[in-house]
Each structure stands twice: as structure tokens, then as C-alpha cells.
Amino acid sequence: MPNLRALAAELGEAKVKLDLADRVLHRYDAITEGKIPLAVVYPETTKEVVRVVRFAREAGLPLFVRGAASGLSGGAVPTEEGIVLATNRMTRLEIDPKARLARAQVGVVTAWVSERAKPFGLYYPPDPASFKMSTIGGNLAENAGGPQCFKKGVTGDYVVAAQVVDAEGRVHEIPGRAAHDVLGLLVGSEGTLVVFTEVTLRLEPLPRHTRTLAAFFERVEDAAAAAFEAIRWGAMPAKLEFLDQGCIRAVEAAFGYGLDTGAGAMLLVDTDGDDEALVEEELELVADAFAAHGARIQRARDAAEADRLWQARRAVSPALGRIKPYKLNEDIAVPRSKLVEVVHKIRDLGEAFGFPLVQFGHIGDGNLHPNILYGPGDDVARVHELAHAIARVALEAGGVITGEHGVGLLKRAFLAEAVDEATLEAFRALKRAFDPAGLLNPGKLLP
Template sequence: MDWERVVRRLREGLRPDQVETDVVGRLVYGYDATWAEGMPDVVVHAESTADVAHVLRIANELRIPVVPRGGGTGLAGGAVPQGGICLNLVRMNRILALDPADGVAVVQPGVITRALQQAAEAHGLFYPPDPASLEMCTIGGNVATNAGGPRCLKYGVTRDYVLGLEVVLPGGEVLRLGGRVMKDVSGYDLKQLFIGSEGTLGVITEITLRLLPRPPARGALAIAFERLEAACEATVALLSSGILPLMVEFMDQITMRAVESFHPSGLPIHAEALLLLAADGEPAAVEANLQRMTSLMQSHGGQLLRTALDTGDALHTEELWEIRRHVSPALARLAPHKLSEDITVPRSRIPAMARRIREISQETGIPIALYGHIGDGNLHPTLLCDRRNPEEMARVARAAAAIFEAALALGGVLSGEHGIGTLKLDFVPHAFPPAILEKFWALKALFDPHGIMNPGKKLPMPRNWT
């Protein structure tokens, strides 16, 4: 590839500072939140839909890979370039509209998730999806991975809030899909294909999101269980008892001990499991739900540690969320490296999955911390390891493969909210039959006939599964 010529073409429609070619400038776009590494040949900082169309026209003509990028917080390697153009979208960070009457926000893809939530709250509104990286990740990335988070148990995932998308296709064509209406059955719902497509079909340049009224009150409980199985069983019982909690978050003993050592708060480190439960809504309903959840947990052997209720501006639950927020940094201190998986199983299979993960840890000798959104069946088994030890890394690979195999055998899936990226690519042919993989490729070809959009991500090459 004649990169000088490519850069000259790119610069024709952009300001000089929008096209970055020096090594240092490019280096910082070669990572995400995993240990995947790469390097783009050029970085373009798009500032408008027209900029994106300009890049995709040139890239499509010259068959150059384009890797769209938001906050770089991905957990699957999806935004890590292996050459080509890194299309950075964080400068497109305007909230174009926040309309209480229509109940929508219209945003550019580079808006930080938390910024949208704050803007909505200022109008008494609420944007529920809350991926753990919400202080840094972008809405564009959230849509591209169909991001989740703890509150998805009650409120659903990013997909459930996307009413409209503007997307740019390879070649530069701009499609506007959906809009400010709450219900629409007037065509095939093309926007659904782009949600969760991990940048492999086109580039999302504008998003219309549904907002809800902000619930006036929120409360939370922390409950400890002597036995991990009892915590799993209590969760399944709770979710078939008539209550829809805001969230049911789980952490096992390894995770809890790491959190307690990171930031001591008196967690019962001899217990095998901790559940954080929350409810939101009208104050009276929240109080009633907290009481019912407490009794139910206690009847399954749970021990109430703390309870807290927010009303108005008094945020007494903060201390409980902090326990959850410390999980990732706390686990990071236990070993030089960690590999965080994202399997999801049907709710009733949570106890079986938790048991199997403990067996896998014993079989491979790899410590596995287990935590996650247990109410959704979405668990993050986290393999603690040292990448400098090849023998250990071989066992990590075996453990990860065994976890995927167990999840699929229990009717589960490889990823609930992180995506496939490059890290889980090899397992995709085990998760889908060839007939479905063929359709994936046919869809890909429909929007991206030359395969320039984020190649090598999400979809395994046909030679790897036929």
C-alpha cells in the first residue's frame, strides 16, 4: 500500500490535525482494555458525518481496513487495529438534542455514556444501560457492542433504547434508520443489524435513544452466603418470586477478598459469596421490595450485611456500589494479568455453571475469580495469570476453552455484553452451525462487499469453520 498517497487523499477533505501519521500519535490507538495490541497505519479524527463518509469513500476504493474507535474500553480486542485506518470518533461528542417531550436524546457516537446519563438526569430523565466503563466509554461503542451493565436486569440492554441510527457504509453512503418514534413496523428494521455488529458493517455517526422517567427512589442490600451454591439458588428463587430487582450482582470469595484487601469495609471474607441487590421506583415500592428481597434471601441462608435507601439527593447506597466498582481494580492486583470472560447461561443453569468453573480452576490450576450480573445469567469468570509464563498461559487457554464449552453445553453463549472481537473468534464456529455462519458472511457482504470494515473481528474466516 502506498501510504503517502492514501494520506494525501485523506488530507484533501480534512484539516491537518485530523490525520495523524507519526508513530507516537498512532501508538496510543493500538490497544483497548484487553492485552490485545496492534498499530494503525494512520489515525483519522472524524468530526462530522461528512468526515466519516470521506474516509469510507477512500478506504473502500483503495481496499484499506477501517477500525472505528470510541473510548477504547472494549474487552474483546474489537477496536484494536492491525494496520489500516483507525477512525477515531471521540471528537464527535455532542448531545444534539435532549427532548423531554419526545422522551429522546439524539447524540453523536463519541458522547461518553456517563455524560448522556447526567444530561438526562438534569431533565428528570434516565438512560438505564450502565456498562462498568461508563465514565470513559462512548455511546457509539455501546451501540456497536450492544453494551449491558448491572441495571440491564430490570431495564434491558443498549439495543432496547436505540430508536434511530445514522450509519455510513463503505463507499460513503449515509443511511438514516428509524428516528424519534417509539413504534415502527414499516420496513425491515435495518438498525438492529448494526447494534452489536462491532464495527464490521459500517460506522455509526448519530444515535437516537429512548429515555425513561427517572425513578424517584433506589435502595440496595448486601447479603453474604456461606455457600456459593446457596447464593446461586437464592438468585434463581428470587427471580421467580414476583420481584423484578434493579440488579442482582454476585461476587465469589476470591473476588470479595480482593475487594476487602483493596479497600477494607468489613466484608465477611469467610463467606463463599456476596450478593448486591437493588430495587428502584416509587419510595414505598422500593422499601417493600427491599423487605421482600431480604426475607427471601434469609430464607435461603443469606445473612443481611447492609441495607441502604436513596431518596431525593441523599445517596446512601453509594457505599454499596463502591464495593462493586472496586472489583476490577482489586482483581488486577492479585496477579500480573487477568483475562475476563463474559459467558451467559439460562438463569436456572447458574449453579451448574458456577460449579463447573470451580472444577475448571482445580483441573487447570488457574485461579478463577467469579463475579457478574448473576440475575441475567451473565458471569465474568476472571482468570488470574502471568503472561510471561508460557506454560501457565497454555493452562489459561485450556481453562478459557473449557469455560466456553461448558457455557455452550448449558444452553449459554460466548458473550453477553463484551462482544467477540478477536479474543473469542476461535470459539465462534463452536457456537453457530455453518448455515448461520454463512448468513453472517452474506450479511457482511451486503453492507461491506470489499471487507474493509474492522476485518478479522467478530466473524471467523470461512476457512476456519468449513
């Protein structure tokens, strides 16, 4: 038995939790339950991360890195008895306004970066809907996206440099530009190749003006066609979000934001920029394109109304919890031209399997989140069968099995259908090169 008490004595008992309650709490992410870990360790510095990695390596224990555990693919849950390395106390954050950079330890919560940058007229664009809880480390490991990513890009587009600890416990300072794009390789590696410890992030000037509108459509196909039309006409909205009727009704039933429950679908749009007239003009262009597809348009009159509309969007996940206690949040991305066909196929699958299913997503990127809702009496194996069928619909449409939530545990089995055997073997070789002993996040990502 590895001497975890010795590790606790060395790092301090406040940083190494061995009691059952703490360990049980760290077996979950947002929707998945894993094994109870042997210990939960809260390092505060890179040096302490190195110590934990070396300890795990010497003891032959697997290591599961965990940020806020808001992940939706089971990425952070232990698959075997091992150590959970929780980054929540790695929260140092410095803003360099002149260089427009932030240097963050990985336990920094995503929203803090923009909050701290705001007094300097700067912000950090990647905005997963979970941004008030997710950590920068989790965002890097999943290459998280969000509503703004259609125009502004995903997490990886903002990582300038990173410090990582490898599976041997060595520290690497990885620059953004080197002989190889190592950072590009590590971002999105889901805790399976290295432990991120610190990161330098690019900040952007805050746009001076933002305008918001909500549009309600009779049918999903009208909303999808309208979104394509607006883009074809030259609009590049800062945010472009889709909600189906099930989402609209769930949000209204739970919180009553005044959305049109008779609508078959809703689009929520922000335009932004420094030139107010251009921002208005772009919103008008979007409104015209939507009106051409029969939309009823609601322009936000002020920032408070815009905020309320975005609150309604963020309320989707909590609202779904009122319908059924559990949900499996699928995450696919398909070519925009295939979106209508895919939405219909998935709706039909939900009906065929007999589960309530709603769909929303970042429609500009073709990123869709079909959510399967279920309860304690339901057959979980059937829920996963339905998720697999949804992934197949994405692949048949020329899409991918994950848009932003990662493969993790949930989609491991689907990966073999998503990439060819030679590529899969290259992924395995990569894993062996970075982590020969299979210490980091075993049982994830690779089938």
C-alpha cells in the first residue's frame, strides 16, 4: 500500500485529503460517477505538482487531474483507485495590460480573467457557458469553446505559452512558437499527456459596443436557414446561439424569462465592435436575414434586457434538471449545411428510444448539444446507446463526435468509428511517448 500518510505529512494535511467524505466528493464530474480515489491532493505550486506526480509514479498509482469538474464527458473522474490532483488552490493570476497578456495558474476560474482584465479595457474571449465555474486548466485540456467562439476562436487560439509537468515529474516551459507546435498538440489532450500548471493567455481589447437580438421561428429549419443566410450576407456575429422548442419551454417553465413558448426554435445574437454604426448595421443585416425566414424579432433595448436574454440562454442546463434529474449532454459538430437534417434525425432518434430530448448549441460553428433527459428508473445503457446513435448521425453527416466537451470516458468507444486505425495507432504512440507508464488519466480518450 503506498504511503499516502507520508505524502500528507510532507505537503501538509490540508493539502492531502484521505478521509472518505472528501474522496467520495471527488469521484464525479458534472454528469459522470467514477471510482472513489485513494487521496485528493490540492497542490498550490508547480513544485508541489512535481512532488505529487513523482509520488504517484513511484507508487505506481494513476493520477487524475481535476479542475472544477464541470466537464461533461467524464474526463476528470477516476477510472481506477488512484490520486485526484485538484488544481483549485492554484489561483494566482496576473494581468499585464501593456502586453495584453494574462499569466494564470491553472486553477483560476475562467470568468476571473475577464473580470480582472476589465479595468484595463481588456477581456479574455473564450466563454464556455460554464465560465463562472470552469478552470483555465480544464479549458486548456478540453480546448473549450463557447458562444463567442464563432467569431473569436476557441481556447487554443488564446494560449501564448504554457508550463506543464510531464509524467516523469519534469517541468517544461513550452513557448507558443517553437520548432513544433507542441502547445497545439497538448491543448485538448484531456489530462492524458501532461499536467498544465501555468499558462500565458492573450487578451483582447473590449469591444466598445454590443447589440443583442432574439429571434423566434416557427420551425427549426427556418432558424437554421436564417442563420446561414445572415452569414452568407456577410454578418459575423459575436455570438449566434440556437435553442429548440424543448429548451425554450423548459427555460420558461422553470424561470419565466418571457420567451415565446409557441416558437419552434430561437436564435440569440450579439454583434459587437468599436464603431457603433457598424455594430447597428450588422444587427440590422442579421434582423433582415432572419425576417426573410419569418422570424419574430425582439431587439434588446438596453444592456439589462440583453443580459436577461443571455441569462435565459445560460438557464437551459439548470431548467432541464427540473424536467428529469439526470441528463446526458451530447456534443457534436456538423457542417452548417447539414444542421437541419441532423436536428431532425436526432429528434426522431429521441422519440424512437422513448427519451425526452432537447437540442441547443453554437449554431455558427455547427456545434449542437442534444441533451437526453432521464430519471432513476430509466435504463442507462439505453441512454448511452442513444448517445452512440447520435454520434453516428454526426459522422454520417461529415461531422465530428465532439465539438468542445471532449472524448473523455463517455465517447471513448466512439473514437474507433471517428478516426481510422492508422490514426488511432498514431494517437496511441503519442500517449506512449508522453506517458510510457500510463499514469495520466488512464482509461480515457483512447479506445
